[in-house]
Amino acid sequence: MLSEVLRTVSIVSGISVFLAGLLTLAEKFLLNYGTCRININNARQIEVKGGNSLLRSLMQSDIFIPSACGGRGSCGLCKVKVLEGGGMVLPTEIPYLTEEELKGNIRLSCQVKVREDIAIEIPEELFNIREYTATVEKIIDLTHDIKTLYLKFNDGDELSFKAGQYVQIKVPRYGKVRDEVYRAYSIASSPRNRKEIQLIIRRVPQGICTTYIFDYLKEGDKIVLNGAYGEFYLRDTDREIVCIAGGSGLAPIKSILHQMHEEGINRKATFFFGCVSKRDLYYVDEMKVFESLIPNFRFIPALSGPKEEDNWTGETGLITEVVDRYITDGSNMEAYLCGSPGMIDACIRVLRSKGMPEDRIYYDKF
Ligand SMILES: Cc1cc2nc3c(=O)[nH]c(=O)nc-3n(C[C@H](O)[C@H](O)[C@H](O)COP(=O)(O)OP(=O)(O)OC[C@H]3O[C@@H](n4cnc5c(N)ncnc54)[C@H](O)[C@@H]3O)c2cc1C
Ligand code: FES
Incomplete structure (x- = not known):
């Protein structure tokens, strides 16, 4: 009896995964949504190729929304207000949205597909977030599974951040990893030093970003990151x-x-x-x-x-x-x-x- 239930569950799961894969492929290769317009804060408009996620479309236009899980729908950080054109709220978004957020048209931008013109609202401060290129000056082993990276921004660039905030590293394609992904890492160094930052990174077995950092990244390499993000900073009180x-x-x-x-x-x-x-x-x-x-x-x-x-x-x-x-x-x-x-x-x-x-x-x- 149990084995029959397990067999049915695995057949149903297999069919679901197959259909989801088929849909993704169809979306990528067969459907053409043409050029879509994203209206942001009723103040500026960008044109993007339809079919990508809202998160990716914005990122390709140098507008960076916090996204610690790299768009997999598992961090809940990539929230934006979608006023028009976002389609139905997906089941993957529900666990991360409160009743109030649902009523206020808040969506996970990594789950919303741009298939038509869309109107969104995002906090103005997100326009200050940009992409930086840095050189890996030093990599130091802190423990058996933790390293610290010393990064120096190129071309005299400076990153202004509050102590406690994080950046997102762009992991390039490497080995069998075919897509670029982003992962969040908290800045460990002083906010006074804007030319260089330190990150402390723990290896996650089979993790895309940490395998790249531990097994591929070398001193002298360039690394692309964006930021700074986050509400985790010291509050100005006497407590x-x-x-x-x-x-x-x-x-x-x-x-x-x-x-x-x-x-x-x-x-x-x-x-x-x-x-x-x-x-x-x-x-x-x-x-x-x-x-x-x-x-x-x-x-x-x-x-x-x-x-x-x-x-x-x-x-x-x-x-x-x-x-x-x-x-x-x-x-x-x-x-x-x-x-x-x-x-x-x-x-x-x-x-x-x-x-x-x-x-x-x-x-x-x-
Ligand atoms: C705001 C924020 C700040 C962060 N700052 C840091 C930081 O300073 N230093 C740091 O090391 N990490 C930090 N992280 C975590 C980091 O963003 C990555 O999630 C982590 O490094 C794993 O990425 P990966 O690509 O190697 O693994 P993935 O490819 O994303 O994951 C591989 C597998 O491991 C699982 N997994 C993912 N993360 C963990 C984990 N931590 N423990 C166990 N299993 C896991 C996943 O579910 C998946 O099954 C931060 C995350 C957030 C949200
Ligand atoms: S980027 Fe993590 S949930 Fe959207």
Whole structure:
């Protein structure tokens, strides 16, 4: 009985995948939508070849919408208001749109196809986002699966960004990867240095971008990126700060620490950094330097599974357990979280249980 159900499910899935593939091919090679016009904010109009996604069409006209997943419909960041011509809302968009957004004609631009003239509204600040070319000055191994890239913008270009924001790397075609893709990476360096940036990147097995970075990219290569994006930046208040990160989530927190030091922000701040064992820990010395430079800053690394040979005498346990031990009353604090979705959701639960209001918990889920 079970095997019959499984067989039926796999046949239905196979047919669906086949039909979806057929539709995509038909769309690409057989259908011709001609030239379509995109009216933006009722103020400017661009002409594009019909048939591509709204996200890609805008990008080809140098208008960059945040898109951390590279258009696969899995990050929910590429929202724009479509006033006319976007077609029906697709099932792939629904999980990322609230009732209010649906009523307000907000759509995922990577899912909307430009098949006719279309009218959209986007925030004016997106017009300031542009593409940059940078040279890879240095690549340093931080752990067995994390590297830092030192990028210097070409032609004296400068990227202006807020500490905590991210850029999108354009991954060129390589090996068996046939399409260019974009992936988001938080800037780890000081916002004062606009000529160069550092990115901290963790390898994802079989990941398109991280395989390119770990196995193909070399010092001296050129890299194309756009930005800066994001709402994850230090709010200008007097509240005590709690930062929590895991893995490469340290990147935007490091940038925020540079900002705190350079602007003399002396608010009480604690950075909880969760790793499995000592081989996953990095930038401990840099964090000690920040402790000496920022008067009320404290760095608390914690290992969830220290090995015997680690001889670890610091905090142990899941980062949520450590935060739970340290914070008693979070009602007058604000938090900046960066890491996997599971870690962030668990941390939000702990912080909420300590009385921290949800609207003071800022995060970037990787
Ligand atoms: C705002 C933002 C900022 C980010 N900043 C950073 C950063 O500073 N440093 C950094 O290393 N990453 C960062 N990321 C994640 C990054 O954008 C990529 O998603 C990640 O590097 C994987 O890309 P990839 O092309 O190698 O893998 P993909 O080809 O996209 O994925 C391959 C497979 O791995 C799965 N997968 C994707 N990501 C992960 C993951 N993190 N863990 C486990 N499985 C995964 C996918 O579902 C897929 O099945 C950020 C993401 C966002 C949204
Ligand atoms: S680009 Fe990620 S959902 Fe559209």
